[in-house]
Amino acid sequence: MTPVVVSTEGPLRQAVAAARRKGNQVGFVPTMGALHAGHVSLIEKARAVNGFVVASIFVNPTQFGPNEDFTRYPRPLERDLDLCAGVDLVFVPDVATMYPPGFQTFVQVKDLSNILEGASRPGHFQGVATVVLKLLNLVQPDRAYFGQKDAQQVRVIQQMVRDLNVPVEIAVCPTVREPDGLALSSRNQYLDVNQRREATALNQALDKAEEMIREGERNAGVIERAMVDHIAATPGAVLDYAIAVDRETLKPASPFRGTILLALAVKFGATRLIDNRIVEC
Amino acid sequence: MTPVVVSTEGPLRQAVAAARRKGNQVGFVPTMGALHAGHVSLIEKARAVNGFVVASIFVNPTQFGPNEDFTRYPRPLERDLDLCAGVDLVFVPDVATMYPPGFQTFVQVKDLSNILEGASRPGHFQGVATVVLKLLNLVQPDRAYFGQKDAQQVRVIQQMVRDLNVPVEIAVCPTVREPDGLALSSRNQYLDVNQRREATALNQALDKAEEMIREGERNAGVIERAMVDHIAATPGAVLDYAIAVDRETLKPASPFRGTILLALAVKFGATRLIDNRIVEC
Numbered sequence: 001m002t003p004v005v006v007s008t009e010g011p012l013r014q015a016v017a018a019a020r021r022k023g024n025q026v027g028f029v030p031t032m033g034a035l036h037a038g039h040v041s042l043i044e045k046a047r048a049v050n051g052f053v054v055a056s057i058f059v060n061p062t063q064f065g066p067n068e069d070f071t072r073y074p075r076p077l078e079r080d081l082d083l084c085a086g087v088d089l090v091f092v093p094d095v096a097t098m099y100p101p102g103f104q105t106f107v108q109v110k111d112l113s114n115i116l117e118g119a120s121r122p123g124h125f126q127g128v129a130t131v132v133l134k135l136l137n138l139v140q141p142d143r144a145y146f147g148q149k150d151a152q153q154v155r156v157i158q159q160m161v162r163d164l165n166v167p168v169e170i171a172v173c174p175t176v177r178e179p180d181g182l183a184l185s186s187r188n189q190y191l192d193v194n195q196r197r198e199a200t201a202l203n204q205a206l207d208k209a210e211e212m213i214r215e216g217e218r219n220a221g222v223i224e225r226a227m228v229d230h231i232a233a234t235p236g237a238v239l240d241y242a243i244a245v246d247r248e249t250l251k252p253a254s255p256f257r258g259t260i261l262l263a264l265a266v267k268f269g270a271t272r273l274i275d276n277r278i279v280e281c
Numbered sequence: 282m283t284p285v286v287v288s289t290e291g292p293l294r295q296a297v298a299a300a301r302r303k304g305n306q307v308g309f310v311p312t313m314g315a316l317h318a319g320h321v322s323l324i325e326k327a328r329a330v331n332g333f334v335v336a337s338i339f340v341n342p343t344q345f346g347p348n349e350d351f352t353r354y355p356r357p358l359e360r361d362l363d364l365c366a367g368v369d370l371v372f373v374p375d376v377a378t379m380y381p382p383g384f385q386t387f388v389q390v391k392d393l394s395n396i397l398e399g400a401s402r403p404g405h406f407q408g409v410a411t412v413v414l415k416l417l418n419l420v421q422p423d424r425a426y427f428g429q430k431d432a433q434q435v436r437v438i439q440q441m442v443r444d445l446n447v448p449v450e451i452a453v454c455p456t457v458r459e460p461d462g463l464a465l466s467s468r469n470q471y472l473d474v475n476q477r478r479e480a481t482a483l484n485q486a487l488d489k490a491e492e493m494i495r496e497g498e499r500n501a502g503v504i505e506r507a508m509v510d511h512i513a514a515t516p517g518a519v520l521d522y523a524i525a526v527d528r529e530t531l532k533p534a535s536p537f538r539g540t541i542l543l544a545l546a547v548k549f550g551a552t553r554l555i556d557n558r559i560v561e562c
Binding site for chain 1 (some may be wrong): 290292375384385386387388389390392393410411414415418419421422440441444445446447448530
């Protein structure tokens with residue numbers, strides 16, 4: 001199946017409305033393109049539950065900081081469309097369609113946006129929340145699909161949808177990994193051979209932290225220290241943060257129990273990778 | 282007709298969905314209660330065009346400043362429900378329903394929110410934009426109705442709906458006035474007898490400014506000065522602002538032509554009144 005590709009609001013709304021009139025439920029997979037098996041797993045999940053599946057490909061400028069990789073972010077559109085074979089409709093707007101002259105409205109999910117990724121990337125989650133809300137309003141899906149790989153993004157979007165009463169179900173899908181454990185990311189292609197080999201340290205540090213919790217450790221500082229030490233012992237890796245927090249608030253879990261999010265961000269040269277693990281205890 | 286009254290999300294969504302299944306379009310009139318003939322005119326407009334009409338009554342705490350009249354804002358619920366006789370469904374949520382624990386998401390319409398009313402009332406339009414978006418997401422109307430009396434609010438909501446691709450038509454209805462020209466407002470009841478008499482100065486100042494434009498005046502400063510002088514000559518009146526600006530941007534129109542918004546804010550004691558006029562030139 002070759003998906004229909006549209007780039008503007010009118011044809012998008014018409015196509016979705018036509019699918020609804022035929023009785024379909026609508027699933028939506030928003031992406032920034034540079035698709036990999038993680039995105040394909042989201043499409044497959046959407047395909048399994050919804051009669052009509054929409055994907056979007058839009059490298060959203062408002063979620064990149066001034067010194068980030070917006071201009072060099074990969075945009076392999078033809079390959080992306082091939083990977084959208086399981087999709088009915090692909091929405092590929094240009095920047096002027098999403099942010100026309102005079103655009104000035106932003107969504108802020110306050111407490112969740114300024115910590116962790118948000119501390120390293122000011123304005124990032126305001127850009128994410130705003131573009132996701134725009135896309136949800138354009139597509140009006142029954143369900144939207146996001147990867148657990150971006151754990152904080154998931155929480156920001158869940159909270160936004162709850163707080164603003166957006167009528168959509170947010171489906172969170174497991175992180176897809178390379179055989180050696182590296183979480184798939186469009187940014188992995190920036191890594192050189194040595195960095196690529198050492199990048200497995202993120203997943204290994206999470207393995208170690210998860211094992212500590214399973215063996216009874218309940219001191220967040222001790223768990224975080226183990227992740228810090230593992231990254232510190234990795235050549236070429238520079239730690240940004242390593243945390244063991246409450247999954248809902250992204251703040252210290254006290255007492256340390258319930259659903260714990262282990263998460264870390266590590267730089268290899270200019271490339272910043274993130275990964276995470278959820279552990280019940 | 283006595284409207285159905287609901288106070289929570291589930292029954293609201295069910296009632297609207299049932300009306301839609303019967304083929305109705307949905308009109309929505311959001312209010313803070315203390316209804317007057319201005320609100321009733323919005324209900325009548327909604328009634329004329331939509332098969333199903335929803336009104337909401339919610340005194341929204343997030344649009345009041347710390348020193349404003351949130352607690353003493355009038356809440357005559359029984360009388361309000363009588364005035365909703367033309368409505369099918371009235372949504373009357375409590376504060377905890379709209380802002381549950383953990384609530385943290387806000388919508389900012391940046392350029393339009395910090396000037397005029399926003400300069401005098403920091404955070405006001407963030408509160409307005411956020412609650413209106415929540416209500417639009419809860420009701421999902423085809424059309425929502427607002428009064429031109431709150432000219433800046435109208436622009437903030439129009440801009441938010443455009444920027445966030447909210448699928449709703451915003452209908453703006455003319456200001457309703459007392460026989461002596463005072464614009465109807467829930468806050469007029471705060472005025473004492475003398476203040477009530479002098480409050481016609483707002484409409485008179487707008488009359489004078491409109492006449493100047495019709496007679497060819499194109500200097501915004503001269504027009505604004507005439508409004509300032511008129512209010513200065515009014516006993517008990519303290520001017521906040523008087524402006525002649527571009528209706529779309531709320532900024533100086535240069536050249537001075539097209540759709541001009543004349544607007545002013547005046548205090549009588551603790552009571553702050555606003556009024557405006559749109560003039561094509």
